[in-house]
Amino acid sequence: MTNSSHHSPKSAVLTPSMLSIADSLRRGEFSCQELCRKLLADVEKSKSLNAFLECDPARVLAEAENVDRELKGASKNATDKPLLGVPIGVKDMILTKGIKTTAASKILQNFIPPYDATVIEKLKGAGALVFGKTNLDEFAMGASNEYSAFGVVRNPWNHEMVPGGSSGGSAAVVAAGLCPAALGTDTGGSIRQPAAFTSTVGLKPTYGRVSRYGVVAFASSLDQVGVFTRNVADCAAISQVLFGKDERDATSVDNPVPDLSAELGRDIKGLRVGIPKEYFIAGLDAQVKEAVQAALSILEKQGAKLVEISLPHTELAVATYYIIAPAEASSNLARYDGVRYGTRSAKAGTLEELYSRTRGEGFGLEPKRRILIGSYVLSAGSYDAYYLKAQKCRTLVAKDFTEAFANSCDVIASPTAPTTAFKIGEKSDDPVAMYLNDVFTIPVNLAGLPGISIPCGFSSNRLPIGLQLIGKPFDEAQVLRVASAFESATDWHKQRPPGYQDFGMIGCGRDA
Amino acid sequence: MSQLTRKEIEKLASLSRLNLTEEELVLMTEKLNAIFGYLDVIGSVNVDGVTPMSHVHGAINVLREDVAQPSMPNEELLKIAPDTSGRFIRTPLVIEG
Numbered sequence: 001m002t003n004s005s006h007h008s009p010k011s012a013v014l015t016p017s018m019l020s021i022a023d024s025l026r027r028g029e030f031s032c033q034e035l036c037r038k039l040l041a042d043v044e045k046s047k048s049l050n051a052f053l054e055c056d057p058a059r060v061l062a063e064a065e066n067v068d069r070e071l072k073g074a075s076k077n078a079t080d081k082p083l084l085g086v087p088i089g090v091k092d093m094i095l096t097k098g099i100k101t102t103a104a105s106k107i108l109q110n111f112i113p114p115y116d117a118t119v120i121e122k123l124k125g126a127g128a129l130v131f132g133k134t135n136l137d138e139f140a141m142g143a144s145n146e147y148s149a150f151g152v153v154r155n156p157w158n159h160e161m162v163p164g165g166s167s168g169g170s171a172a173v174v175a176a177g178l179c180p181a182a183l184g185t186d187t188g189g190s191i192r193q194p195a196a197f198t199s200t201v202g203l204k205p206t207y208g209r210v211s212r213y214g215v216v217a218f219a220s221s222l223d224q225v226g227v228f229t230r231n232v233a234d235c236a237a238i239s240q241v242l243f244g245k246d247e248r249d250a251t252s253v254d255n256p257v258p259d260l261s262a263e264l265g266r267d268i269k270g271l272r273v274g275i276p277k278e279y280f281i282a283g284l285d286a287q288v289k290e291a292v293q294a295a296l297s298i299l300e301k302q303g304a305k306l307v308e309i310s311l312p313h314t315e316l317a318v319a320t321y322y323i324i325a326p327a328e329a330s331s332n333l334a335r336y337d338g339v340r341y342g343t344r345s346a347k348a349g350t351l352e353e354l355y356s357r358t359r360g361e362g363f364g365l366e367p368k369r370r371i372l373i374g375s376y377v378l379s380a381g382s383y384d385a386y387y388l389k390a391q392k393c394r395t396l397v398a399k400d401f402t403e404a405f406a407n408s409c410d411v412i413a414s415p416t417a418p419t420t421a422f423k424i425g426e427k428s429d430d431p432v433a434m435y436l437n438d439v440f441t442i443p444v445n446l447a448g449l450p451g452i453s454i455p456c457g458f459s460s461n462r463l464p465i466g467l468q469l470i471g472k473p474f475d476e477a478q479v480l481r482v483a484s485a486f487e488s489a490t491d492w493h494k495q496r497p498p499g500y501q502d503f504g505m506i507g508c509g510r511d512a
Numbered sequence: 513m514s515q516l517t518r519k520e521i522e523k524l525a526s527l528s529r530l531n532l533t534e535e536e537l538v539l540m541t542e543k544l545n546a547i548f549g550y551l552d553v554i555g556s557v558n559v560d561g562v563t564p565m566s567h568v569h570g571a572i573n574v575l576r577e578d579v580a581q582p583s584m585p586n587e588e589l590l591k592i593a594p595d596t597s598g599r600f601i602r603t604p605l606v607i608e609g
Contacts, residue, residue, distance in 0.1 A: 431547055
């Protein structure tokens with residue numbers, strides 16, 4: 001096995017982390033308005049990324065002014081508002097009061113929510129401000145961001161490549177330095193795969209860990225909100241703000257939330273890391289495999305014990321997911337009928353026409369495809385053969401993980417995606433090829449487990465590669481501990497895409 | 513699975529209240545058959561005695577105290593409706609009479 005020194009950087013560029021920005025703001029090293037002006041100028045310079053659907057300078061600067069007023073009275077090491085003044089990118093799947101929220105769909109193109117999602121309330125409560133709304137695949141259905149009604153997002157590492165999806169905009173703004181952190185949603189890999197494609201840290205928490213109140217629903221037994229950051233400590237800090245039971249989301253779980261930063265920096269001696277043999281298969285890109293194996297050796301050098309494990313039902317996961325997710329989507333998307341909110345077809349005469357024309361004109365091809373698949377697998381003639389069977393297969397996929405954790409390992413490591421970012425247009429006409437890009441992330445959603453993707457190298461053509469770490473239910477702390485141990489031995493996370501090196505740089509030059 | 517015909521896709525679209533253009537119908541017929549060709553992977557799996565999983569944590573009913581709470585103001589909700597009349601949302605005729 002070779003290490004990846006042949007494309008290791010000569011000098012890693014320093015980027016202010018989310019926590020260092022919060023710290024600098026408290027110390028008065030720069031004001032929130034200065035910070036936001038710099039970021040807004042960087043946004044202006046990087047319009048071609050198409051990563052923001054909304055980023056209104058007047059709104060952002062007005063909010064920054066309020067923050068600056070508050071900072072004047074704040075204590076220098078205040079912990080009641082740990083994110084005071086931190087600008088956050090928010091996937092446009094998450095409702096923001098008074099700020100247009102579209103789910104990247106024409107059917108919601110003018111929708112201005114009358115309330116904030118719980119995660120937005122929590123971020124605001126911690127002092128953060130909504131910097132902008134980020135682009136995504138329509139209704140989070142996609143793995144490349146090419147299915148947005150408002151155009152594809154470009155990967156900051158290479159503009160010919162997709163950023164991954166569906167949270168491609170959030171991944172791109174964090175990678176490019178336009179925001180130190182961003183919210184995403186993950187139903188089958190929509191945080192972790194774009195994190196891998198953009199060399200960012202992306203965490204999908206345990207199902208039920210974070211409230212989905214005010215989040216546009218796609219597949220309710222799988223959806224979870226999570227974050228993108230540029231390092232693991234930032235990921236732990238913002239997750240700490242978001243985690244916890246919410247009375248307004250009955251699927252959120254009332255499990256105690258530990259101090260997520262407490263485990264960071266703790267060694268991993270003796271920890272058993274499971275390596276699923278089914279994930280190192282034909283179809284796994286050779287350079288991805290090499291980088292992930294090099295990453296595993298690093299964990300081993302740090303004292304972790306690598307154990308081969310088997311997740312024998314892995315090959316069922318993608319098909320299972322593409323029955324269950326569309327079934328739930330067809331039900332969730334029934335609410336877009338042109339009556340109470342969203343767009344309404346101007347051509348409708350009867351109520352029936354109002355429904356079908358509004359939906360025909362408002363939904364793009366991928367949501368239409370999934371609605372039809374969902375309606376089919378739930379119909380009387382195919383329910384047993386598809387939906388019920390898929391639910392049983394889901395049990396098998398989930399049980400694989402339960403047994404691995406019970407018998408063999410504390411955490412599981414794998415590639416996040418089988419390839420690096422692919423070319424824009426390469427898979428957009430081939431839904432099955434697109435779906436297969438989620439082969440390593442989907443099983444984690446089916447089982448409801450926490451999973452993180454962290455930067456672990458680059459291909460010879462300088463495209464990022466991600467390492468996925470999967471934990472036991474509600475054991476995000478363990479996942480973060482391993483991620484931070486790995487991060488401390490590598491500098492992949494410090495590298496910046498060419499052309500974006502000074503983005504987000506202001507005043508402080510402290511290390512991410 | 514046998515191939516889905518164009519007629520069946522039309523039926524599904526109609527049940528889903530989804531207007532499709534001619535071009536979309538042709539495309540959907542082709543792509544859906546490719547997708548279902550792949551989904552048939554689960555057809556041959558033996559799942560005898562396996563319990564279907566509908567929810568990760570096995571939660572069934574989540575109850576709360578029956579306490580009245582303020583709801584969103586009507587005006588706020590009417591503001592986002594596509595067509596209103598006074599304090600109502602306007603639609604085409606719902607019940608023929």
